[in-house]
Each structure stands twice: as C-alpha cells, then as structure tokens.
Amino acid sequence: MSLNSFKESLKPCSQSSISSSNTSSNFEFLSSQNPNFSRKPPKSSLSQQLKRLDFPSFDEIRSQNPNKTLPIVTEEEEKEEGKDGDEKSNGFSIVSEFSREKLSTQSFDLGTKGPFEPLVLSSPGESPTVQVPASINCRLLEHQRDGVKFLYRLYKNNHGGVLGDDMGLGKTIQTIAFLAAVMGKDSESEEFCGDKDHAMKKGPILIICPTSVISNWENEFSVWSDFNVAAYHGPNRDIILEKLGARGVEILLTSFDTYRIQDKILSEISWHIVVVDEAHRLKNEKSQLYKACLGIKTRKRFGLTGTILQNKISELFNLFDWVAPGSLGSREHFRDFYDEPLKHGQRLSAPERFSRIAEERKEHLVAVLRKYLLRRTKEETIGHLMLGKEDNVVFCAMSEVQKRVYKRMLGQPDVQCLINKDLPCSCGSPLSQVDCCKRTVPNGIIWSYLHRGNSDGCDSCPFCLVLPCLIKLQQISNHLELIKPNPKDEPEKQRKDAELAAAIFGADVGLVGGACQNESFMGLSDVEHCGKMRALEKLLLSWTTHGDKILLFSYSVRMLDILEKFLIRKGCCFSRLDGSTPMTLRQSLVDDFNKSPSKQVFLISTRAGGLGLNLVSANRVVIFDPNWNPAQDLQAQDRSFRYGQKRHVVVFRLLAAGSLEELVYSRQLYKQQLSNIAVSGKMERRYFEGVQDCKEFQGELFGICNLFRDLSDKLFTSEIIDSAKHKKDTSQQAMLITSKDSDVPSKKEANESVIAGNETLLGDLGIVYTHRNEDVVNIGPRLQGKQDVDTIHEVDTFKNTVKTTDKSQDAMNVNKELKTYSREQKRNEYRDIAEFMGMGVLEFSKWILSASPSDRDEMLQNYKKKKKQRSKR
Known part of the structure; x- marks a missing residue:
C-alpha cells in the first residue's frame, strides 16, 4: 500500500457521527472499491470532536505508556522484529471480507459529545x-x-x-x-x-x-x-x-x-x-x-x-x-424542463444530444434543490464508524413445479386477455381486441369473481385484472402455498381461489398437497418445491454455524407463517414481529433479540415500520420478496445497518429467476438511478430502453405486455446489465482478449477457472446469478472510464459470503495483475500499522481520530521507512 493511498484513507469523512442512545461502535476505515472516494472536510476536525470524548491524545499516550509511544525506526528494532515482521509486511494474509472483527468491547461514551456551551x-x-x-x-x-x-x-x-x-x-x-x-x-x-x-x-x-x-x-x-x-x-x-x-x-x-x-x-x-x-x-x-x-x-x-x-x-x-x-416553477415548466429531459437522457439508445441536455438539466436541478x-x-x-454493508441481489432458480405452475398462470384467459389486448380482433374488425370483443373475459376465473352479478364488466375492463394477476404471479414466485385459498377470507373468495389453484396446478396438484391450504407442518416446512427456500436453507446452515444473526423479511404474513415452520423444523431459535404484534411488545422483542445470544433469526414484516426497530445485533439481512418501491427494501436493510452496528452487514435480496420479480427489481434499479440523478446529481450507467410514462418507449420495463412476459428462457436482469457494461467497456475488454503479451493466456485461463468454479458453487446453492446492487446502481462520475472486473469479482464475493475459504490462487493473481486493491488487503495493512504502533485495532483507531496532523505524518513516515527497509532485506 502506497503512502498516498494510506493518507487518503486517513482523510476525515464530511460529517461526524450521529448521536444515539445505543452503545458501542467500532472505527474502521471507509473502504471502497474506488480509492478516489471524494470526501468533504467537516467544519471542525474529527480530532477536535474526539477530544471532547476525553480520548487520550498522542502526547498523553506517549507519557502514560512508553511502550505505546510513536516507534522510532532503528536498526536494533529491525533486527528484533525478525522474520515474522518481514512476512507480515511483504505478504498480506487474506481475511474473509465478511468475517467478524475481533475487536475490543470497549465502548464510546455517548453522553456529552461537545463542550457545554450553546x-x-x-x-x-x-x-x-x-x-x-x-x-x-x-x-x-x-x-x-x-x-x-x-x-x-x-x-x-x-x-x-x-x-x-x-x-x-x-x-x-x-x-x-x-x-x-x-x-x-x-x-x-x-x-x-x-x-x-x-x-x-x-x-x-x-x-x-x-x-x-x-x-x-x-x-x-x-x-x-x-x-x-x-x-x-x-x-x-x-x-x-x-x-x-x-x-x-x-x-x-x-x-x-x-x-x-x-x-x-x-x-x-x-x-x-x-x-x-x-x-x-x-x-x-x-x-x-x-x-x-x-x-x-x-x-x-x-x-x-x-x-x-x-x-x-x-x-x-x-x-x-x-x-x-x-x-421549481410551475408544474408544466418542471415537467418540460426537468422531468422529460432527464428520463429520455437516461434511455440506453438516447442520442448524444439528449444525453448532453439531460446532463445540463441535472446540474441545474441539483443547484436549485441545494x-x-x-x-x-x-x-x-x-x-x-461502521464496517460497511454489501447489498447482494440473488436470483434463485424456481423449482420445476413452480416453473410449470407459473406458465399455466400465464396461460389463463384472464392473463391472455391482457397480453393480447393490442392485437387485431378475431372478428375481423379493424379495432384491437381490448376495444372490441375481448374487453371482458367471461371464462376467466378472476374476471368472473371481480364482476359477479355484472356480466357487462366495469369501465376499467380488462385493466382491472392487472393487479390481481400480478399478485398471483408474485405468490407463485415465492411459495406455491400462497395461491391456495386463505381460511380467513370470505367463502366466495375461497371458492374462487380454490378453483384457480386447481386450474394452474393441473397435473401437479398431488405434488403440492392438493388445491386447498395445507395444514401439514412437514408439508409447509419442506423446501422441495420452493426455489428460494432451498437457497435459504443452505445459507442459513452456514450462517448459524458461524454465529451470525439473521433478519428475515417478508411483506406477506402467510409467507412469514411458512418461514416460521421452516425455522422450527431447522431447530433455529427465533423472534417474530408483524403488523399484529402489539406496539407495547415490540421494543421488548427487539431488546431480547439484541441481547440474547441464543436468538438466531428475527422474522419481521417489511411493512412493520416505526422507530425503535434497531436490530443492530444482526449482521445478515434476507429480504425474501422484493417490493415495487425500492425504499421499502432499503429501509428494511437499515434496521440492521445503523449506528451501533459492530459487524459487517451483508444483505441478500432473494428473487425468483425468470419470474415477474426480475422485472420488479429492474424497475427498482430504474427508480434508484432516477433518484441519484435528480437528487444527488450522480452519473448513472444507462441500462434500459424503457422510459417511464412514455408509451412510445416502453422498452423492456413498462407496459402490460412486459409485466406478463415469460422470462423463463433467459437471464433477464443479467443480460441487460452485462449488455450495458459490454457496450461501455468494449475497447478495454478487446484489449484483454486480443493482446499478444505472453501473460495474457494465464489471465484468461484464471478468469475462466474462477467463473467455472463459482458457477458450480452457485448451482449447488440453487442460485442462477448474483451481483452486488452497489456495483449496478450508484455508479458515479468517479467510476467512469475505469476497467470493470465484475465478472471475476462478483461471484467470488458471493463465494466469500457463504464462508467458503477455498480461494483460487489464480483469482488472486488476476486481481493483483489488474491492480485492484481489495478491502481485505486494506484492513490487513491497517492492522500492521496498528501493531507497528504497539496498539490494538480499536485503540489505534481512537488514536488516529485524536492525533494531530503532524503526529499522523510522523507515524506514516516512520512506517513507510521501516517497510522499505524490510523489503530490501
């Protein structure tokens, strides 16, 4: 690690920490994939803020304990260090990115944080x-x-x-x-x-x-x-x-x-x-x-x-x-001057002129909003003050039964009416089906229930079918039990749901325990016919074995019931909170989960909001089903990733590959990118042809026909993201593939070896594809023109998250040759510097915050000098 890189790491963040009534926090550098992460200096330095907490200054450390003063490099000390020191400086030991830091339990004083003055x-x-x-x-x-x-x-x-x-x-x-x-x-x-x-x-x-x-x-x-x-x-x-x-x-x-x-x-x-x-x-x-x-x-x-x-x-x-x-002017002015140019400028095939105008309007809007x-x-x-968060999007393969049931649902008359609405009517009329004979669906089970007693339908027909059909597709994607009738519903709705379930189960009705709700504990807790639960089962085994604590979110109460039986069958100790939980009991459930080592999983409804749900003891977050509104999923993650969290948080969003959920996630990406552009003024990579609220450019995202597409024969999200990345980096990828240098074959072979090995691992977990959400959204100007190594890195990252320690040496060589500086290496370097100072990691972190710039520079110069002398030996 270069001196300049380390100095960059020591730059203070733009703001200080939030005050909170929760307990301890551990300092770790804000590590990033990009070393040029921009920071704005605070109006008062972090050292001044930490001095208010009565942390020992550099001079106090030097006077109180001579063994922890700033080391002055001498030849005698170098000799005493011996070979062990050389090995630490010259070869970084790779520690799993998701392993917990064994730091001191000493906590900060969160009472008074500044002088008692107005x-x-x-x-x-x-x-x-x-x-x-x-x-x-x-x-x-x-x-x-x-x-x-x-x-x-x-x-x-x-x-x-x-x-x-x-x-x-x-x-x-x-x-x-x-x-x-x-x-x-x-x-x-x-x-x-x-x-x-x-x-x-x-x-x-x-x-x-x-x-x-x-x-x-x-x-x-x-x-x-x-x-x-x-x-x-x-x-x-x-x-x-x-x-x-x-x-x-x-x-x-x-x-x-x-x-x-x-x-x-x-x-x-x-x-x-x-x-x-x-x-x-x-x-x-x-x-x-x-x-x-x-x-x-x-x-x-x-x-x-x-x-x-x-x-x-x-x-x-x-x-x-x-x-x-x-x-922001009038509504019409805002729409014409900001809204339309920003949306059309983000279209994948937008002309250069559109992109240029969108960039100008984005900067203008951000300046006004500021x-x-x-x-x-x-x-x-x-x-x-936190160890970071990673947001993994995991595309799970649906079971064979799920795939067949999903296709039968797409074949139902109600859905087919929506899919074919714009086709010419079969009666020979020049009108489309939706404007002629196919506006109503008398033979549709859902339509007949919605319009019982009214054979002419409603003014919204057939578009009144969109939401009920989408809900059924989402239920199939999550668990087949969800489409069976709910005993809590009215009898007529139960009869409709039973009829629809029998129709789309078809020949598979026996495999799923019939068309009526399954009361069997063993049947509900079985993972055989649920792709997401099969992946969750193997991940859960790994996490509980290593002492991790898990938040498991779902917006469906019935899905929480099924997951509860699944956890009981697996012998997990868990808590549960949903909309039916009394407000008076919620905080006690949260406190019990945070304090009790035996509580492994917290089942929680995505819609169970409110303050106080600070579940900082959990370091694994699973969102079982995605929401159309990305803010809901992000808020669920923040239940764990907040002030007081002492471990690295890893999020897993489970999506059913080839289902409607892929489109839900793609729309989340679209909305997140629009937010980053309009609010934060960030640069975002263009992925989609679709433009919101524009019938001319519905692309792959918008319109009813896209909602009810059969995606089972393609990797919908993967293909869109990879296509956009390849267009951006064609020249760089071509240089790697066509280069005649002697070392290129080894890179290519290593790449193929890593991908093949990781595909095998993901296949064993029932996972089709995975990537980090932060690698797709929040691109930012700092990443433009930088070479992508996602193909190697993203799957290897997921390999780490399930605690596989068999790292490919070839993959390490490829990363080294591509000059990537990983988070593990940065942490190891930091530990080495802490040892050089004769301190533990947390103690050294406090010293860094309270030290003066001259003290830091002196320490860095001595460390650099000692490291160079070791390397010469």
Whole structure:
C-alpha cells in the first residue's frame, strides 16, 4: 500500500457521527472499491470532536505508556522484529471480507459529545440571540449541528425546505434542537437567553407524522427539551384544541389521517412552523392528504424524509412546491424542463444530444434543490464508524413445479386477455381486441369473481385484472402455498381461489398437497418445491454455524407463517414481529433479540415500520420478496445497518429467476438511478430502453405486455446489465482478449477457472446469478472510464459470503495483475500499522481520530521507512 493511498484513507469523512442512545461502535476505515472516494472536510476536525470524548491524545499516550509511544525506526528494532515482521509486511494474509472483527468491547461514551456551551445560530449583533441550548448542543455531533444551521437558515429566509438525511442520522433530534433555538428554550444560560414572551407570541408549532411515531416524538421532546407537547389524536381532541387556544400547548402532534380528516379545523390556526415527518407521503398531488396540507397557513414548512424520490421525478415537484411554493416553477415548466429531459437522457439508445441536455438539466436541478434540501448519507457521516454493508441481489432458480405452475398462470384467459389486448380482433374488425370483443373475459376465473352479478364488466375492463394477476404471479414466485385459498377470507373468495389453484396446478396438484391450504407442518416446512427456500436453507446452515444473526423479511404474513415452520423444523431459535404484534411488545422483542445470544433469526414484516426497530445485533439481512418501491427494501436493510452496528452487514435480496420479480427489481434499479440523478446529481450507467410514462418507449420495463412476459428462457436482469457494461467497456475488454503479451493466456485461463468454479458453487446453492446492487446502481462520475472486473469479482464475493475459504490462487493473481486493491488487503495493512504502533485495532483507531496532523505524518513516515527497509532485506 502506497503512502498516498494510506493518507487518503486517513482523510476525515464530511460529517461526524450521529448521536444515539445505543452503545458501542467500532472505527474502521471507509473502504471502497474506488480509492478516489471524494470526501468533504467537516467544519471542525474529527480530532477536535474526539477530544471532547476525553480520548487520550498522542502526547498523553506517549507519557502514560512508553511502550505505546510513536516507534522510532532503528536498526536494533529491525533486527528484533525478525522474520515474522518481514512476512507480515511483504505478504498480506487474506481475511474473509465478511468475517467478524475481533475487536475490543470497549465502548464510546455517548453522553456529552461537545463542550457545554450553546450553539449560536443568529448573526453577530442580532437581537434576540437565537441559539441551541447548551444542554442539547453538547450532545449533538457535527453533521447534526450543520443540519440545525440549515433549518435555521431556511427559517430566517421565511421559507421551508427538506432535511433529507438517511434513516438513523437523527432528523428528529436536529428538528427538536432547531425548534428549541427559535422558541428560546435556553434556561441554562441567562446571558444568551432569548425573549421567551416574544417566543410565545410566535404561535404554536404543528408536527404531522405517522401514527406509529407520535409516541416517539413525545418521548424525544421530553428527553431533549421542555416544550409543552400535546397529541391531537384520539378521543380527547376537543380538550387539546381548548388548551391550544389558551396558549397551553407549544407543540401539537397529529397523524396523517387525523390531519386529513380534521384539516378544516387545523388549517384555520395560524401556525408558526409546520413539520411533516416522513414527508415523502406528500408525493401524490391527487391525494387528499396533499390537498389538505396545501391549506396550511405558514410559509415555514419543513419536511423530514430519507427517501425524497421513490417512484417518479414528478414527486420532487410535489414535495418542494409544498415546502417552498414556486421554487421549481410551475408544474408544466418542471415537467418540460426537468422531468422529460432527464428520463429520455437516461434511455440506453438516447442520442448524444439528449444525453448532453439531460446532463445540463441535472446540474441545474441539483443547484436549485441545494437551496432547499440537505441530503446526507451514512457513508458521508458515520461510515467511518461502521464496517460497511454489501447489498447482494440473488436470483434463485424456481423449482420445476413452480416453473410449470407459473406458465399455466400465464396461460389463463384472464392473463391472455391482457397480453393480447393490442392485437387485431378475431372478428375481423379493424379495432384491437381490448376495444372490441375481448374487453371482458367471461371464462376467466378472476374476471368472473371481480364482476359477479355484472356480466357487462366495469369501465376499467380488462385493466382491472392487472393487479390481481400480478399478485398471483408474485405468490407463485415465492411459495406455491400462497395461491391456495386463505381460511380467513370470505367463502366466495375461497371458492374462487380454490378453483384457480386447481386450474394452474393441473397435473401437479398431488405434488403440492392438493388445491386447498395445507395444514401439514412437514408439508409447509419442506423446501422441495420452493426455489428460494432451498437457497435459504443452505445459507442459513452456514450462517448459524458461524454465529451470525439473521433478519428475515417478508411483506406477506402467510409467507412469514411458512418461514416460521421452516425455522422450527431447522431447530433455529427465533423472534417474530408483524403488523399484529402489539406496539407495547415490540421494543421488548427487539431488546431480547439484541441481547440474547441464543436468538438466531428475527422474522419481521417489511411493512412493520416505526422507530425503535434497531436490530443492530444482526449482521445478515434476507429480504425474501422484493417490493415495487425500492425504499421499502432499503429501509428494511437499515434496521440492521445503523449506528451501533459492530459487524459487517451483508444483505441478500432473494428473487425468483425468470419470474415477474426480475422485472420488479429492474424497475427498482430504474427508480434508484432516477433518484441519484435528480437528487444527488450522480452519473448513472444507462441500462434500459424503457422510459417511464412514455408509451412510445416502453422498452423492456413498462407496459402490460412486459409485466406478463415469460422470462423463463433467459437471464433477464443479467443480460441487460452485462449488455450495458459490454457496450461501455468494449475497447478495454478487446484489449484483454486480443493482446499478444505472453501473460495474457494465464489471465484468461484464471478468469475462466474462477467463473467455472463459482458457477458450480452457485448451482449447488440453487442460485442462477448474483451481483452486488452497489456495483449496478450508484455508479458515479468517479467510476467512469475505469476497467470493470465484475465478472471475476462478483461471484467470488458471493463465494466469500457463504464462508467458503477455498480461494483460487489464480483469482488472486488476476486481481493483483489488474491492480485492484481489495478491502481485505486494506484492513490487513491497517492492522500492521496498528501493531507497528504497539496498539490494538480499536485503540489505534481512537488514536488516529485524536492525533494531530503532524503526529499522523510522523507515524506514516516512520512506517513507510521501516517497510522499505524490510523489503530490501
């Protein structure tokens, strides 16, 4: 490792760590596939922040323990090191990327993080002085202080904005600190105390949030400040209104549904500030909630959300036109100037002119949004305190029975009507089938149930069949038991489901235990006819053997029931949480799982949201079924990957290869890339021909015909991604293949050897194909023009995740020749430097944070000198 590379590693992240009530965290370098990861220096250095935690400085270490002072390289010391030292410096021992670090359990003090002094927000000479109370400021970290300053800058300019930090970075805390400042909640310091009477005249503050987090807001207010808080929710609303009129309430909390219903009452009140938590709920301009929020009488509107854009670029306009009306122009202007150029510029075969215009509009949009949006990610703020996360997308082969049932479902009259809707009608009419004789499907089981008693159908026919048919295809992709009738449904629906199940099971009905719901424990827990469960079974065995803890997500309660029986059969100790779990028991379940070594798996519904689900003891996350909205899957991952996580987190998204789920994931990629382009201004590789909401360019993603395609004969996602990469890197790949150098045959042979070996391994696991989500999305400008080695790296990475230690030496040679610097090598180098300093890894990490730049430079120079002298020997 070069000195410059190591110096780059030591650069501080752009923000400090989030404050949290959870316990310890271990420092590790923010390792990246790309060594040129850009960082912005914080306004105060990390060494200053860590000194507030009373970590020993370099001088204190030197005075307290002579054995841990900065080593000065001498010839005598080199001789004493002997051969062992040479072997460590000259040959890195490769440690599995996903193995747990055996670090000290010593924890950071998460109480006071700074000096007990207020954070002044107002300009010098401004009266009254606006400041965050010292009791709050001393517990904030640097990125949170920046967030408070951002909110106050918007407030001072008399308009609103969006705090768009990732989940877990303390948006609630930053908001409370900001409100405490503007309302003069500074009882500790009379010197800077604002005019409290004047603050009361400003009017009350309204916070709109999901029902599940009202109690959390109340708890946080009670911990962080002394506001008079009331919840306008439930049967006591009239009493709360009277108290509000008597100025006995400073903060009013209410839910989305309550505000939507009571908007005529609440919109008549002159609010000083309005805060909407989970502000992405305002994405739809046609919703009653959005229309109700437009009537709020204040310009100081603030939104809190970590998922600013979920599905469409037009959602940006709806959100920012609410927080800062007119900031993005009119709706028509936004659509023509930003929305359409960005979408068409991302099309795979878009002309160069389209791409150039899209680049210009992207930069312009990001510049405008920057005035009203503060967006920070975990990597930018607390990434240096965590060991990282990898998001693996795993395409599992469906069982043979699943494949046959899936094809029979595509052959049902209801689905065929949708597939053939645009074909000429068989009656000889020039009209299409959907406009002529095939608008209704009398012989369709689903259609007949939806339109029972109405043979003419509805105004939406046959498009009313789309959602029910998609649900059936998704159920088949996950588990065949899901398409059988549910005893909890009404009898008529059960009869319809039983009839449909019998039709699509066909000759295989005996293999799956009949067309009625299977009550057999052994039958439900068997993995024979479920491709995903076969892969999960082998992965689970490896993880539990090595002491890993697993979060297992599914959005279907019936799927959770099946997985529960599967875990019982495998002898796993588990917990479970879904929508039926009482709120009073949820935190105890979370605490028990985090503290108990015997709890191996946590079964959890993807839709079970709310704060407090901080499952940081788990280091493996399995998302059994994908969601159309990528934010849902990303939020599920963050249940484990958040502040306090002490291990490397590996995520596995299980998809049924050749099914509708491949299209679901491809649309997730499309939406994530649009978000990165429009919100973050990142460069994204172009994969798809389809353009959202454009019938002319439906491509491979959009339109009903694409939804009901038979993908069983192709690797849909793999082919799209590989095709895009090959187009980008054709010249580089050609150089590797056609080169006449003598060492090229060895590279090619090694490549083929690694791929063949890994394909065998994946085949044994029932896996068709896998890749890292971060290798596909979030490409960024820094990766443009850089050679891809994904074919070798992606499968080898998955090999590591299932704890296979038989690494191919040829693969290592190929990686070395291609000059890739892996995460394992970087960590080993770091350990060597820690040993050179006579410290453990965690202790050395603390020293790095508290050391001055001159101390670091001195240490690096000595380490480099010693390493060179060893290599000469």
